[in-house]
Amino acid sequence: MNKEKTHARGFFIINEKNLIVIVSCLILIGVLYYINSDPKRGQEDLQALFNRWDRGEVEDSEKTKIMNTLADRLRENPQFSIKEIEEISNFFSFFEADSLKVIQYIENPEFYGSSGRESFHIVVYNDLVEIIDSRGSMRIEDIKRRDEHLYYVYATDYKITNITGIHIFKIEIEDGQTLDWSSLINKERLTDNFQYDEASEVLYYHDGHIYYKEIRDNGNEVLITAADTNYLLQLGDDGLYYIAPE
Numbered sequence: 001m002n003k004e005k006t007h008a009r010g011f012f013i014i015n016e017k018n019l020i021v022i023v024s025c026l027i028l029i030g031v032l033y034y035i036n037s038d039p040k041r042g043q044e045d046l047q048a049l050f051n052r053w054d055r056g057e058v059e060d061s062e063k064t065k066i067m068n069t070l071a072d073r074l075r076e077n078p079q080f081s082i083k084e085i086e087e088i089s090n091f092f093s094f095f096e097a098d099s100l101k102v103i104q105y106i107e108n109p110e111f112y113g114s115s116g117r118e119s120f121h122i123v124v125y126n127d128l129v130e131i132i133d134s135r136g137s138m139r140i141e142d143i144k145r146r147d148e149h150l151y152y153v154y155a156t157d158y159k160i161t162n163i164t165g166i167h168i169f170k171i172e173i174e175d176g177q178t179l180d181w182s183s184l185i186n187k188e189r190l191t192d193n194f195q196y197d198e199a200s201e202v203l204y205y206h207d208g209h210i211y212y213k214e215i216r217d218n219g220n221e222v223l224i225t226a227a228d229t230n231y232l233l234q235l236g237d238d239g240l241y242y243i244a245p246e
Helices: 002-037 039-054 060-076 082-088
Strands: 092-097 100-106 119-125 128-136 138-147 150-160 163-174 178-183 194-197 202-205 210-216 221-226 229-235 241-243
Touching (some): 060 128, 092 138, 202 210
Antiparallel strands (some): 100 119, 119 128, 163 202, 221 229
16 A cells, blocks of 8 residues: 555656656747747847856757757848847857858856867858757867858867867858758878767877867868877868878
């Protein structure tokens, strides 16, 4: 008899927790709908959501929804200003190369940790708005325009605390309507001390950090430093970077 009562109480607690989660999600959905229906008030409510996020009060299940809402706002107002983004949160960074704009949000390390904080990146090209990174670990260092619709992005990956890697990838706009991005590192032409992780498309040095030292000739050459040694990445005939022989 006692076992049955215990089981009943436990079942009630589980349902109560589930109810709290459901109610929280419904509230969030209501707020997101209101943001999109009233632009002026929506900006304030969007700022309130990111204030919660910056204080570590946002659940994992909410993050993508909030970022999608920001992307929807940008689609409605492609002529947004940098100031408008900066007013939403101090943890936004903004990169621009001609018509291409990239908005970067990296979570507050005070609450999420230096390596645990997640990154989000939104690309804006005229009326085209797309999220290319959600809950990642990427910090952009520079962007180079290579052609009218082609851009190279140079970024650092900070997921592993004691070993930082690098992303180098292209963003290409096709017909002004489709955005494509892919890695630019030739995994077949690496020296013994370097490893390329295909899943994350990150280049690592086996026992330390990789740093960008200089991006030359509009990206034709990239000088990096690993273990106090300089290495030169060059663009090959295949359009991918390889480590030049010493």
